[in-house]
Amino acid sequence: MLDIPSRVRVHVETLLAAQIDMGVCDAFEQYAPVGKPYTMNAPHPPKVAGIDSTVPAPAHTVAPAPSAPDTPVVTTGPGVLLQDRLAGWVSDLTTLHELTERLARTGTLPDALHELLGAGAALVGARRGLVVLEPDDGLGPATTIGLGLTPADLGHLETVPRAALPHGALLDTRAGRSGQPTEVVRPDLLAEEGLHPRHRDVAARLGFAASYALPLATEAAGRLGAAVWLYDEPAEPAERQRHLAGLYVRYATEHLARVLDVERTRACMATMSEELLPARLPRVSGVQLAVRHRTGPRGGGDWYDALPLPDAALGLSVGSVTGSGPSAVAAMGRLRASLRAYAVMEGEDPVAVLSDLELLLRLTEPARSATALFAYCEPALRRITLAGAGHSPPLLVGERRTRYVETSVSAPLGMLACWEAPSMELQAAPGETVLLYTDGLLHRTGDPVDRAFARLHAAASGVPRAARHDPGAVADHVLRTVLPDGLDRTDGAEDVVLLAARFE
Known part of the structure; x- marks a missing residue:
């Protein structure tokens, strides 16, 4: 209940009429005492307006002080009615505050x-x-x-x-x-x-x-x-x-x-990001492909691609454009389309492909930079020639080994006046899977870079033997392990791309 000092004089009938005309909040505000606040003791009833409150009583409410034995207790009259009304208003406001906060x-x-x-x-x-x-x-x-x-x-x-x-x-x-x-x-x-x-x-x-x-x-x-x-x-x-x-x-x-x-x-x-990426992965003899893509809430510039090339070859690429939002998504679409054209013309030389892409980026997107990795695959020979521009190294997963493919250290595209870095060659064993991914997979872990790389390596090493024949199962296991507790399915601050290629 509310302890109303004698100095506060409120006409009960006027206050009740104001409640009906103005509502709880306005009436309470108009007739509240002005000046130094007085102590108010309003117990929070356990059930108000059909609500079983599941939250503790507010900090400003305390149990009413027991009355002295000789003091008569007034149970009727305008003062008691007013106190009940005010206590009900405070309780209603508290309830609404709790529910709206939730x-x-x-x-x-x-x-x-x-x-x-x-x-x-x-x-x-x-x-x-x-x-x-x-x-x-x-x-x-x-x-x-x-x-x-x-x-x-x-x-x-x-x-x-x-x-x-x-x-x-x-x-x-x-x-x-x-x-x-x-x-x-x-x-x-x-x-x-x-x-x-x-x-x-x-x-x-x-x-x-x-x-x-x-x-x-x-x-x-x-x-x-x-x-x-x-x-x-x-x-x-x-x-x-x-x-x-x-x-x-x-x-x-x-x-x-x-x-x-x-x-x-x-x-x-x-939708924009998905429409600018491949609708489906190609079928190429000697290799199985699977991809997992998660788009951030603002839309990012991560891409992936798998392109059949002449002589039964296959071009694989992953990359990321700086920034987020519609402009980054549009820039990603332009770079991916350009990379496909360069791959068709000179895909057997990944360094030339990325050099052409870097020149295009400097001329058409001078305010942006991008990381990229392009791999020229010969499935019949299980041979991969790749080059990277500031991108994370691929991960080779097999029965007998799980290791990062060491690529040369190089700057992202658009950072230097002229980009060039040597390529490297990788020979995969039958049944081994190559994982290409973007940095968003590492960043979403929230760990430092070295610890994130260690977590990814451990996840790839722990792929069950029964799942190693399916690149999709390998990608799912890695995602769930690196990003546990449903983080692999929820939207994060950055895009995630994980492209798996298993060689037969």
């Missing part, structure tokens, strides 16, 4: 939608629900996520005509139209007159008897979708619960709009 920590769209469903269910006192994401701009993504509902349950709901469902009433109304519903309350579905028969059947089958729906819409974000919560028994949220849920959903909509923009940008950059 939502703000979500960084992906699925996580944000699940957090929205869970917090909303706690606010309105429901156990299950679903959120339908359908942005008004038509750019997607369109998805439905359930809370306490299996994919089969969501499938049953989809058999109900859309207009009969709560989210259909919210989403199928033209945005901005007068009379657009701001909520849909159905306190007793089975007793509701005019309910669609299919809706009644699905509700009985899934075991829910009431629903409450809110639109995910604000003036700034537009309309993104709708959230629906389901009750096991006939029920509806109280006015206080609706008010809290409305405040939370408006904040959640703004957060979802920001996350949605990030997701769209990420998907666009990934």
Whole structure:
């Protein structure tokens, strides 16, 4: 409860009227004491507005001091009512603060939608629900996520005509139209007159008897979708619960709009990168190929390529352009296309190929540099001639040896007035695999360079014997070992390319 000093004089009826007219926050702010703050003791009740709080009470709340034995306890009157009201407001604000902070920590769209469903269910006192994401701009993504509902349950709901469902009433109304519903309350579905028969059947089958729906819409974000919560028994949220849920959903909509923009940008950059890289790897006699590519959230300039060459040869290349974003992706596409042309003309001389690429980079991309590695492979002889420009050395993996292929130390392309470095030749044994990779694989480990190289070597040495015949299995094992705990699948700050070539 709140200890209100005698110096603070507030008219109770005026304060209650202000609460109704202005809302909790405005009324609390207007009638708060001005000047030196006084001590306030407001216990955090274990359950407010249907919420079982799972977080500790705020630091500014303490247990009320016990009253003296001779002091009479006042249990009625305007002062007690005012204290109860203020305590409820403080508790509501604390609850909203906790829930919005949890939502703000979500960084992906699925996580944000699940957090929205869970917090909303706690606010309105429901156990299950679903959120339908359908942005008004038509750019997607369109998805439905359930809370306490299996994919089969969501499938049953989809058999109900859309207009009969709560989210259909919210989403199928033209945005901005007068009379657009701001909520849909159905306190007793089975007793509701005019309910669609299919809706009644699905509700009985899934075991829910009431629903409450809110639109995910604000003036700034537009309309993104709708959230629906389901009750096991006939029920509806109280006015206080609706008010809290409305405040939370408006904040959640703004957060979802920001996350949605990030997701769209990420998907666009990934699509651009994938379209500028080979759609599939070629089939060449005597060698098996596999590649694993992970694109960073901002889009990077890492590339890979495998190109059939005359005389049954094969050209392999990996590289990375400095920078990130659309400009780096575009520069990567230009360099990769140019390297393919140079490889066709003089692929048997990797130094000449990289020299031509370096000249092109200095003339067309003077503000950029790039690392690159090109290998001219003769699968019938299992012979590889390669040259590198500031790039990490390949890794040879076999039954009897796992070692880095020592390449000459050289600067990246575009760093010197004229680039040139000697090539080297490698003879692979039958069944051995050559791994070409970009620096992003090492950087994502977070280790120093020497330790990252040691981790990569250990991962390649530990490839199970049963997996060594499949270059894809070798690449997967290396990725999972070098980047454990799912880091091989998540987006990182940099691109990752791992190209595996197994010689028969």
